[in-house]
Amino acid sequence: MSLSLRPVAETEWPDWISLDEEAFGNAIPPHRAELYRRNTEFGRSLGAFDGDLLVGVTAVCSLTMAVPGGPIPVGGVTAVGVLPSHRRRGVLSALMTRQFSDLHEGGEAVAALHASEAVIYGRYGYGRAADGLSVRIPTAGAVFTRHAPADPALRLRVVRPADARDVFERVHAAVLDRRPGLYARTPARWDAVLSDEDSDRGEGALRAVVAEDDEGPRGYALFRMKASWDEHDVPDGELRLRDLFALDPAAYALLWRHVLDRDLVSHVTAVRPGDDPLIHLLADPRALRARWADELWFRLVHVGRALPARRYSAPVDVVIEVEDATCPWNAGRWRLTAGTSDARCEPSADPADVTLPVSALGAAYLGGRPLEALRAAGLARESRPGALRELSVAMSWEPAPWSGLIF
Ligand SMILES: CC(C)(COP(=O)(O)OP(=O)(O)OC[C@H]1O[C@@H](n2cnc3c(N)ncnc32)[C@H](O)[C@@H]1OP(=O)(O)O)[C@@H](O)C(=O)NCCC(=O)NCCS
Incomplete structure (x- = not known):
């Protein structure tokens, strides 16, 4: 194998997608591939070529991410894949080494990524910086404590996600610097978040609710819901929470109350921060079944x-x-x-x-x-x-x- 490294041209996108599908063993629906393309900065991509054949790829997204003290530029490493015929021959190591030297020469001082497997990136100097709490909450036992914040001025409005995008964007931008790890979403990123074609609906259609008062929106929840009934005809639906962001504790509690109270839903699932205030809102914290998983890996490039x-x-x-x-x-x-x-x-x-x-x-x-x-x-x-x-x-x-x- 004679390996050469260079950015992948946009005209080579079909090769990139086939490599990605082979590496991950999945099939990317055409509209998802298009969203993926629009979220890709080709000038910051790096392909590994064996002759003319694209055998490995990675890219950097130019992120603005909150760290302790406020947002900074962070190189978001993404789209890492190696063609199965060329695995375990040093392709990823070659890509990582070049990516670090490119970043060191003129890019961000830190790189971040989400890992498909936790064993891959430690060898390249990435550390496990953030955990996600993967929760499953049976709604039957999800009663709140008496101290749960409330505000009678707040009300809920059911919205079609596509119609309330500006609300989501404003709320998300307003809370961005409150938690390290949150990053600004570009318009193309929001397009991917809000995509709701038939093939996006494995966990049900996308739904949303906004918490607001007379002054305007104070938070929103974005989720998918799938109805089902168990063998005794008891409702057994799942609500898969995507986003829940609020400007203040009362709106936050109201939105959580809403997703836990949706009719026909027996359990809510989500990946949440490890210190989600929900843990303290629940009268019985054991109602929340949780397991940890690595969420963000960080690398100090400089x-x-x-x-x-x-x-x-x-x-x-x-x-x-x-x-x-x-x-x-x-x-x-x-x-x-x-x-x-x-x-x-x-x-x-x-x-x-x-x-x-x-x-x-x-x-x-x-x-x-x-x-x-x-x-x-x-x-x-x-x-x-x-x-x-x-x-x-x-x-x-x-x-x-x-x-x-x-x-
Ligand atoms: C993960 C992946 C990119 C690794 O690429 P690769 O070219 O095979 O990696 P390399 O040959 O450069 O491996 C470098 C080292 O990492 C180890 N390694 C790489 N992937 C590993 C994995 N998934 N599990 C355990 N070890 C792994 C190799 O054994 C090698 O170790 P060594 O230096 O001690 O010999 C590739 O297997 C792949 O595309 N996997 C499927 C898609 C995927 O998970 N992508 C990552 C998304 S975050």
Whole structure:
């Protein structure tokens, strides 16, 4: 195999789609392929060619993503696939290495991705930065506590999703910087979110409800609902929640109440942030059946630019020895000096206080991964007693990170 790497031209899109379908073993309906194409930045794609044959692909989306302290540019790595005939011959490694050097030369200081399998990206310096809580809530036991916020001025309006897009866009943009991991959705991204062709309706048609008062919208929920009845003719429908965003706690509670109260629905399923206030709204938190899954992986492509780009929960002054075989420009000692409103990170000749693989910094970057736990797992060391805890506390953040939508 003689491998060459270059961006994939838009005219080569049919080859890209066939590769994607082969790698993932699925069939992409034509309108989904078109949405995928419109969400692709071809200039930021990278194809691996064996002669003329496209055998591997990846791309970067230019995201604006919230991190602790506010939104920053993040390289959203996506569309990773290798033709089955060429797997396990180093194609992905070649693509990842080139992508990092391209990003280092003129792109974002951090990269993020959603992984199809959790074992793939750690070797390239990605750390598991955000978890999704996959929940299944039987509606029968989903009673709220008496302290659930309420506002008599609020009312619900059932809308057709296509008619309320401007409401969704405004609410989502307004809450974007409240949670690390949330990212701005482009018009093409919203087109994909709201697509509701026959082949999108495996979990039922897309439905939506808006919470509003006389001043205007304060939140919305977007979901799919599928009616069914069990063998005793008891309603057993599922409501699959997609988005639930609100400007304030009362609207948030009302929207959750609504999705839990829909007629003929026996259970609601969703992937939520690990600290979803719903956990505290439920009188019986055990009503919520949950399991964890990795949601976002983060990679510091340029440590010196990435660490000052976020804010810190407490002042910290620590020399970090970074281990990074894939991006050697990161390897070495860096002094991170941060207050709660500014931060600096510079190369340092001082002895290291803590030693970390770059993946540990990626895992902690969004504030949801305590470094002490990584130390207990053998992923971090300290030479100055207490230094790791200082860094861990400074990097921690509330609320928990979560992106809410695969890019
Ligand atoms: C995952 C995928 C991109 C890997 O591509 P690849 O070209 O086979 O990967 P490489 O040959 O460069 O592998 C590099 C290393 O990662 C390991 N690796 C790669 N994919 C792996 C997987 N799915 N599980 C375990 N290890 C994996 C390889 O064994 C190799 O390890 P080594 O360096 O110790 O030998 C490819 O198998 C694929 O397209 N899978 C289906 C689609 C998919 O899941 N894409 C990822 C979307 S996030």
